[in-house]
Amino acid sequence: MQFTSEQRFDDGVLQREFTLGEIPGTLWTSGIAPAPLVLMAHNNGLPKADPRLVARARYTAARGYAVATIDAAGCGDRPRSAAEERARADLRRALQAGEPVDEIFESLVGPMVEKAVPEWQMTLDALLELPEIAGPVGYSGGWTALGIRLAVVEPRVAAAGFFAGGFVPRAQREEARQVTIPLLLLLQWDDEGNPRRRALDLFDAFGSKEKTLHANLGGHTGTPWFELEDGCRFLDRHLK
Amino acid sequence: MQFTSEQRFDDGVLQREFTLGEIPGTLWTSGIAPAPLVLMAHNNGLPKADPRLVARARYTAARGYAVATIDAAGCGDRPRSAAEERARADLRRALQAGEPVDEIFESLVGPMVEKAVPEWQMTLDALLELPEIAGPVGYSGGWTALGIRLAVVEPRVAAAGFFAGGFVPRAQREEARQVTIPLLLLLQWDDEGNPRRRALDLFDAFGSKEKTLHANLGGHTGTPWFELEDGCRFLDRHLK
Structure with missing residues (x-):
């Protein structure tokens, strides 16, 4: 793991870019060492520099x-396979034409999750070597499908906050039953592209004994600011 | 309003019993004056001394x-009308026999809400005269039907926390659309006696622009302790 640049903000948060082989990453810390680690993934290939992700990461740090x-592979500026390019082109066409997109999302997101998980696990290994980081590890992310898969295969992940506003492939909807860590699921009640029923079914499916659903009125990007605080308090209960 | 007894607890909370005409009440304060007021009602006639209500009230104070x-009329030790006694006897019989109870609840709870609302409003008038109490006013209660009716008819109520685990008569399910204050609805995902679908429909029906649902795994009495903190933070956002 190579740190390539760093920036210190007024709120005391240190933002460092790193590379791990061909994986580019960002780490935010606030000088309280060693700190519990939160893995924060953006949905379905959105870049790690997306302002909403950065704002959540800085607040949490x-x-x-x-x-x-x-x-991860295929996300942000990483090269995409021909199949991924084709699926994304199909997706744009279908969205513009108002056609069903479930099967296209399935063919795009399913393989992305498969490729992303080992890269997140490699990153986790490297991060836990740093003196400023300690377990336990939490997952907090818009990319729910990745989080489900990580929660199932990665025993170091002790608690997870998910956002229901993203496509979850069949494989992850099925393995939700194998998730047993405490979790918080965020749902936007009127999310345009993500059927409410599917989100409620997903919440129902999780195998966790402690699971909480927070639903708020509004569309996909309308999550109220106080959910960021609530999300941190959820992590506090399980990681601190 | 006559104070009839008082007790000071280790946590600094002062608990005072009062009467207002024939209405018996309890007031909890913690010496920070003037404080915003929270009206806390227990479900469908349960006594105000119920330990769960007292614990929530002391924590909030x-x-x-x-x-x-x-x-209120017909609640706790207050005399019950012949119709109320009959409805309660019908309810016990039906519950023991495993028969449907919706219509019995309707005939019991509907009139109870009608009679309770003016008594809660009288109490509100009297409480707001006290120097240690100031607006704004919140409602936080197990008795959701009463809270809905109060939120509709009582402009002094500025925010409300409801518990979905109680019977809500048709009249209040319909007037939920007229509720426009910020609200937090608590739902126990596996509440034995209260269908989940009905709770989700109620959440959907509320007219409020800011409304949040917190659902947790477990049965009717299994609400996790952290929801008490979350409920206070919800009140903090709107009353402080």
């Missing part, structure tokens, strides 16, 4: 966490 | 609120 994200 | 409850 200021609350005493080490927060890390990466652009 | 320690967080800087004046918290009040009353035994």
Whole structure:
């Protein structure tokens, strides 16, 4: 793991870019060491520099966490396979034409999750070597499908906050039953592209004994600011 | 309003019993004056001395609120009408026999809400005269039907926390659309006696622009302790 640049913000948060082989990543810390680690992934290939992700990461770091994200294979500026390019072109066409997109999302997101998980696990290994980071590890992310898969295969992940506003492939909807860690699921009640029923079914499916659903009125990007605080308090209960 | 007894607890909360005409009530304060007022009602006639209600009230008072409850007409030890006694006997029989109880609840709870609302409003008038109490006013209660009716008819109520685990008569399910204050609805995902679908429909029906649903795994009485903190933070956002 190579740190390539760093920036210190007024709120005391240190933002460092790193590379791990061909994986680019960002780590936010606030100087309280060693801090519990939060893995924060953006949905379905959105870049790690997306302002909403950065804002959530900085807020969470200021609350005493080490927060890390990466652009996994096919995400952000990483090269995409021909199949991925084709699926994304199909998706754009179908969305513009108002046609069903479930099967296209399935063919795009399913393989992306498969490729992303080992890269997140490699990153986790490297991060836990750093003196400023300690377990336990939480997952907090818009990319729910990745989080489900990580929660199932990665015993170091002790608690997870998910956002229901993203496509979850069949494989992850099925393995939701195998998720047993405490979790918080965020749902936007009127999310345009993500059927409410599917989100409620997903919440129902999780195997966790402690699971909480927070639903708020509004569309996909309308999550109220107080959910960021609530999300940190959820992590506090399980990681601190 | 006559105070009839008082008790000071280790956490600094002062608990005072009062009467207002024939209405018995309890007021909890923690000495931070003037404090915003929270009306806390227990479900469908349960007594104001119920330990779960008292625990919630004391916790909320320690967080800087004046918290009040009353035994409204037909609640707690207040005399019941012949119709109420009959409905309660019918209810016990039906529950023991495993028969449907919706219509019995309708005939019991509907009139109870009608009779309780003016008594809660009288109490509100009297409480707001006290120097240790100030607006704004919140409602936080197990008795959701009463809270809906109060939120509709009582402009002094500025925010409300409801518990979905109670019977809501048709009249209040319909007037939920007229509720426009910020609200937090608590739902126990596996509540034995209260269908989940009905709770989700109620959440959907509320007319409020800011509304949040918190659902947790477990049965009717299994609400996790952290929801008490979350409920106070919800009140903090709107009453402080």
